[in-house]
Amino acid sequence: MDAAVTVTDLVVHRGARRVLHEVGCSVPPGQVTGLLGPSGSGKSTLLRAVVGVQQVRSGSVTVLGRPAGSAALRSRVGYVTQAPSVYADLTVRENARYFAALYGRGAAEADAAIAAVGLSEAAGQLVEDLSGGQRGRASLACALVGEPELLVLDEPTVGLDPVLRVELWSRFHDLAAAGTTLIVSSHVMDEAGRCDRLLLLRDGRLLSDSTPAQLRTRTGTADLEEAFLSLVHASEGSGQVPA
């Protein structure tokens, strides 16, 4: 099966600084791919390149068979930024209905998306009156409402209580089971084990592109956090990324 997203030799500069160094990876369709790495490693930049809002220096990003950011992709790709990007002076329902309209969907889909993130009871509240976690979920609802084939989520579980986090992850897997491709970034390594596939990013370089099981085998440790550390040591020790 063709990859949903293929990144080839992607180089991104921000000012004089190079934030992504010839990153290459592929994201299989219908799975949850985790993009893991510490804060400042370039995760958000890579995700922005995938949704086509990042200026890139060189390299290519192909999404669902087309160059990232193509007009035809805009109804097929959903993007949730790290900071909740919804209108604080509108209610949850008004936000969801606006984004539903942009994707050619109606009020019923908007209500379903709100229910899917567990915000039905807060649907009539202004977003500015919600807690941080609720705002994040409102933002997620506005992406779900378009029923995208590729869902790009930048740190969607930050600030959520553990119960909600587990619920959201099971929701992600439900979506993947139904055929949606998900890319989920996180800086929390304990979320790595929930992913079907893992991309490990550090200082703008891709350290690993594998399944959690492969990563454990390769590094000889059951703990993914330790696996990540051993990859970091290996790359620093040899100056080479382990194959």
Add this chain to the structure above:
Amino acid sequence: MTAGTTPRPTAPLSPRLTTATASRVLRQLRHDHRTVAMLLVLPSALLGLLYLIWSDVPTAPGQPETFDRIGLTMLGVFPFVVMFLVTSIAMLRERTSGTLERLLTTPLSRPDLLLGYGAAFGLAAAVQALVTVTVAVTAYDLDVAGPLALVVLIAVVDAALGVALGLLASAFARSEFQAVQFMPVIVLPQFFLCGLLVPREQLAGWLQAVSDVLPLTYAVEALREVGASTEATGTMWVDVGVVAGAALLALGLAAATLRRRTN
């Protein structure tokens, strides 16, 4: 989930998405009661102040009342200034809150977004102009020879110009501080040179030339035409056309400066 759906092509302009965006902007406005109150009341209140300032100043025989001249001009200046400010701040908020970046990943096109803003604030300006014109002719005895509907029309076109320039200016503002300061940069020179302070014929040649390319000049001339003749004049329609054209040009430039890919 919808892996089998065919992609909908994104049209450069979609009336449906423009309408959805305009109604979203109006909904945001509706939740902000104080802004709505200020939009509706402030121009009338300021016009009242101008009325009081000139109410006891005698005018030379045969000359129009000073308030009639200035008050009428202000009916065009208020919507321009207010909508410029409101729009540039609203667009800056889209930028800083991340909603703009998100919108650019949806099927909404850039012209849809900008026209949606134009339609929403144009509608708000129409309501504002109706209130201000009604108050001006009833409470302040503003004397207008021509039809009042034309005054409202010119006010709305002025507002559209303010919206378009506000959208364009917001592209060059990194912060609210900068956005607010674009107001005097864009608005005051046009106000100084529009012929209200000093008749345009008395300006130095080069200042007249500058005045000739500033759209507010035509808005003010259009209002004077309505103030002086009982029927719509050809000059007035040309003026309205020039202001509307300038608004469209600014909107086009705003769309061109709205980058989908940023750093």
